[in-house]
């Protein structure tokens with residue numbers, strides 16, 4: 206292999222846990238035959254990792270090391286991604302391929318893309334490629350792709366968990382137990398049944414539809430808004446009410462779960478004005494992207510009591526600076542960005558990244574459903590779910606995060 210065919214792959218993953226590898230609580234994860242719509246699972250020629258193991262942190266290396274180096278390519282793995290002196294910034298100018306995860310995103314801004322003349326492929330090890338300035342990727346003819354479906358059900362499960370946690374007010378009740386109390390009146394003073402409530406999703410794509418299906422047995426009234434309407438048979442089977450716009454949806458719902466990608470049309474969709482159209486005492490769950498909500502509008506609505514609760518796992522930027530107001534706002538049930546990186550999901554996206562790399566090195570096409578940008582335009586899943594443009598402004602603020610446990 207001559208030097209020209211040697212590719213430099215820059216892979217940004219989240220920091221290791223205190224102990225790597227961790228002590229796993231289970232031996233195996235279920236083997237799924239295919240995704241819910243029949244799409245085949247990631248299908249690399251082989252894998253060099255154990256499904257169910259931690260692959261998304263620096264030491265896990267997405268299980269790529271042997272595969273990449275056996276082919277003579279270079280693999281650099283780091284979690285140091287933010288700020289001018291970061292390893293990511295230092296290595297990027299000579300990188301051919303960048304791999305990044307939404308949980309710990311390496312923001313590929315216009316400035317960074319302008320300084321990366323060799324960059325041809327940006328792979329999202331997960332779903333959601335808004336951390337890439339898609340307009341600049343279009344202009345620079347960079348292929349952007351993600352592992353469609355890999356963690357959609359993981360996120361749907363997390364969203365359902367957080368809807369129930371908010372409406373039943375689970376977290377404060379748990380805290381009474383840990384503190385040693387038995388304060389039932391306090392514990393139930395904000396606790397309701399979700400049965401009979403109006404529950405709506407903003408976007409009914411892979412995740413949104415999975416949430417609707419999972420909520421059906423709770424005997425709630427289901428609503429959705431999407432720029433693509435579902436088939437009449439699906440609407441009928443789930444008893445869905447379709448809304449022509451998001452204002453109509455939020456005005457009737459008690460619980461709203463957000464599942465659209467972040468792109469110029471959806472950035473700050475949930476601002477003061479839209480939230481004012483929600484019923485007093487509504488709940489928002491956002492496992493899509495933090496920037497779909499106006500950060501300070503959410504805080505104001507929780508403090509005034511207009512919103513009864515807010516949960517989700519997505520923030521802007523990521524990692525969230527230590528003084529991010531969502532860490533301290535009232536009646537929230539937030540997690541760090543974890544929903545799509547369960548150990549089960551990691552096995553799928555690690556295999557999916559390997560499949561994409563195999564295609565790239567062989568000169569075979571990447572699956573259409575994995576594509577976001579290709580050939581100077583939106584493509585595949587990107588053409589269906591995104592609009593052109595850039596939503597990375599403000600991402601440099603991620604450098605203000607300091608790991609307090611390390």
Ligand code: NAD
Pocket residue numbers: 331332333334354356357360407408409410411412413430431432433464465466467470471492493494518519542543544545546586589590591
């Ligand atoms: P998908 O492409 O299957 O569905 C997206 C849906 O959004 C589509 O139906 C599309 O029509 C709709 N949509 C796009 N723009 C819209 C707009 N302006 N108004 C209304 N609807 C709009 O994708 P998916 O697998 O369901 O994932 C959705 C998003 O969830 C991802 O893009 C990502 O941002 C987020 N996600 C988060 C995690 C996590 O770990 N928290 C993991 C995976 C995905």
